Amino acid sequence: MKKILVYFTLFLAAALWGVSFIMTKEVAETEPSMTALQIITFRMLLASAVMIPLLALMRKLERVRREDVKWFLMLSFAEPFLYSFLETSGTLKLDGSLAAVVVATIPLFVPFGMAAVYKEKIHFLTILGIILSLVGIAIMLMGHRTADGGQQSVVSGLLFLAGAVVVAVVYTLLLVKVVDRYRPITITAYQNFIGLLYYLPIMLLADGDKLGRLTFSPKLVLLLLALGILCSTVAYACYNYGIRHIGATASCIFTNTIPVFSMIAAVVIGQEFFSMGKVIGMGIVVVGVVIVQMKTAGDVKSEEPKMKSDETNRNTV
Numbered sequence: 001m002k003k004i005l006v007y008f009t010l011f012l013a014a015a016l017w018g019v020s021f022i023m024t025k026e027v028a029e030t031e032p033s034m035t036a037l038q039i040i041t042f043r044m045l046l047a048s049a050v051m052i053p054l055l056a057l058m059r060k061l062e063r064v065r066r067e068d069v070k071w072f073l074m075l076s077f078a079e080p081f082l083y084s085f086l087e088t089s090g091t092l093k094l095d096g097s098l099a100a101v102v103v104a105t106i107p108l109f110v111p112f113g114m115a116a117v118y119k120e121k122i123h124f125l126t127i128l129g130i131i132l133s134l135v136g137i138a139i140m141l142m143g144h145r146t147a148d149g150g151q152q153s154v155v156s157g158l159l160f161l162a163g164a165v166v167v168a169v170v171y172t173l174l175l176v177k178v179v180d181r182y183r184p185i186t187i188t189a190y191q192n193f194i195g196l197l198y199y200l201p202i203m204l205l206a207d208g209d210k211l212g213r214l215t216f217s218p219k220l221v222l223l224l225l226a227l228g229i230l231c232s233t234v235a236y237a238c239y240n241y242g243i244r245h246i247g248a249t250a251s252c253i254f255t256n257t258i259p260v261f262s263m264i265a266a267v268v269i270g271q272e273f274f275s276m277g278k279v280i281g282m283g284i285v286v287v288g289v290v291i292v293q294m295k296t297a298g299d300v301k302s303e304e305p306k307m308k309s310d311e312t313n314r315n316t317v
Contacts, residue, residue, distance in 0.1 A: 006245045009238035010254040014236035018261025021096035021103075021230070022222050022271060030220045033213050037203040039227075044196035045078060046228025051189045062186045071177045075187070076194035078171040080232075084195070086164035093157030095272050100262035101285050102161040104255065105133045106168045108289060113169040129288040136284030142277050158192040184240035192232060197217050219300055256289045 055061035061161040064072055091099040108130045113123055115122050141154070178187060259282050266272035 001244075006242050007254075010242040010244070010251055011093045011257070013242070014237045014257045015237040015254070015261045016238075016256050017230050018258040019265045020123055020227060020231040021091050021262050022265040023227055024088060024091050024311055025096045025271060026269075027220065027223050027227070030217065030223065031214060034212060035207045035210065036085060036092060036218075037199065037207050038211070038214070039224075040080070040084045040088055041196070041199045043084075043228045043232055044192050044199055046225060047192040047232035048189075048196050049228050051185075052193055053235050055185065055189055060183065060185065061189065062182055063089075064190065065181075068178055068181065071174060072187075072194060073189050074189045075174050075178070076198065077170065078167050078174060078229075080191060080195035081198045081256060083164050083167045083171065086160045086167060088309065090157045090164060093153045093160065096268050097263040097272055097282070099157070099161055100259040101137060101140060101282055103168075104259050104285065104289060105130075105137075105138030106165050107255070108133055109165060109169050110172050113173050117173050125291050131290040132294065133285045133289030136281040136288065138281070138288075139284065140278050142281075143217045164301075166256065179194040184243060188233075188236040188240065193208070221292065241266075247317060256278030256286050 023041065027034060052061065061103075085102060088101070090102070110120055110125065111126050175187075241252060242254070262283060263272070263274075263278065267274055
């Protein structure tokens with residue numbers, strides 16, 4: 001039953017993240033004058049307003065050590081500050097399902113960052129997975145049209161999302177510095193709060209004069225609440241719960257389903273329609289990501305006997 005609960009929470013996290021792309025598009029359609037900076041700021045504000053008081057009340061909010069402050073500042077600058085702006089800007093220019101597919105390729109590029117910084121080897125299957133995923137994205141792009149029918153928006157949207165992928169890889173490399181010293185939910189809470197401190201003054205300077213034009217309809221409020229509380233808080237809490245019980249490698253495999261949830265949500269609400277190109281392209285991308293994830297999981301399993309042997313030798317000495 002416990003394993004079922006873990007799997008359920010991981011699928012829930014993937015579903016919420018998948019739907020977040022579609023909800024971002026819905027926010028833009030509900031209130032066209034709302035900018036990407038405003039969407040993210042409200043999202044971080046609601047996430048912090050819920051998570052930090054809740055953790056403090058449960059006495060689960062750990063204090064950051066002085067020597068780790070710089071890492072948290074850099075982590076938050078990478079994600080959510082840079083990443084959220086790039087992801088949201090790209091999502092507003094593309095179909096939500098296509099944006100989700102591009103973002104789902106992040107695990108493919110993490111090994112290259114690990115190789116560059118921590119000298120880990122890059123396997124042939126990693127390269128194969130990247131090639132397959134790029135082919136899948138190309139297939140999904142065939143015949144893709146934006147709301148205004150222009151291709152310039154598609155190109156700029158892809159560039160924004162490509163930047164988000166790069167930032168996510170950098171974030172993963174920085175996360176290694178603190179992930180073993182703090183609870184994952186504590187890291188998430190501080191990231192959202194520091195990200196809010198980054199965003200708020202910039203949003204007020206850049207788009208503060210546009211706040212008076214916004215109409216906060218019940219639908220818009222519900223969408224922002226869902227993005228802030230469900231996607232930025234509940235989803236991370238569920239994912240962190242999975243990592244705690246089955247590890248990061250096994251948990252990461254569940255993120256491969258994010259584009260599937262995005263497509264289903266978009267079709268259900270009538271935001272998009274199934275096409276053979278999208279289905280085939282999405283399938284190829286998912287296969288590419290799964291190949292890399294299976295390779296990574298195999299490496300972890302092969303290292304476990306050696307680690308146990310080393311531990312036994314140390315204990316014997």
